């Protein structure tokens with residue numbers, strides 16, 4: 001199975017959830033066992049020799065492939081969640097969206113200075129969510145941070161928001 005075939009399995013839904021958004025529906029990609037196996041193998045390939053100790057998944061679609069990648073890499077899994085969901089003490093980061101702001105949280109004891117972290121989310125659009133996650137984890141003083149997406153919307157150029165030394169990878173690219 002090649003990447004073009006995987007890309008074709010992503011369903012585009014125009015004007016969802018609001019007019020003007022081309023929503024990339026990954027459920028059509030995940031429901032096929034062959035696709036799921038192939039894309040997992042492709043996703044983890046780049047990280048096999050990086051010494052990843054924790055995969056951090058962002059709520060909620062980062063919780064689908066994040067734990068699978070963690071298992072494949074022999075790493076632990078850590079969730080980043082919306083406010084009020086994590087039960088113990090948290091660090092948080094607030095970021096601006098087009099309308100209003102959003103906050104994400106992580107358990108204070110989820111990561112240590114020995115961790116090599118791979119942050120995963122399903123899709124890079126404006127980059128606001130991942131940038132907040134990156135800042136949150138950076139402040140925790142881990143050894144190294146890698147960033148991974150299943151899909152990148154290239155026209156939005158969100159990669160440019162991140163410091164140049166940060167390794168960012170996306171398996172499937174769409175213009176918009």
Ligand code: AMP
Nearest residue numbers: 022023024121123124125126127128129
């Ligand atoms: P952003 O902060 O703009 O990069 O977007 C963050 C989250 O919104 C991603 O994790 C996606 O789950 C979701 N998202 C944004 N745009 C789209 C889109 N066009 N199709 C599907 N999901 C999207």
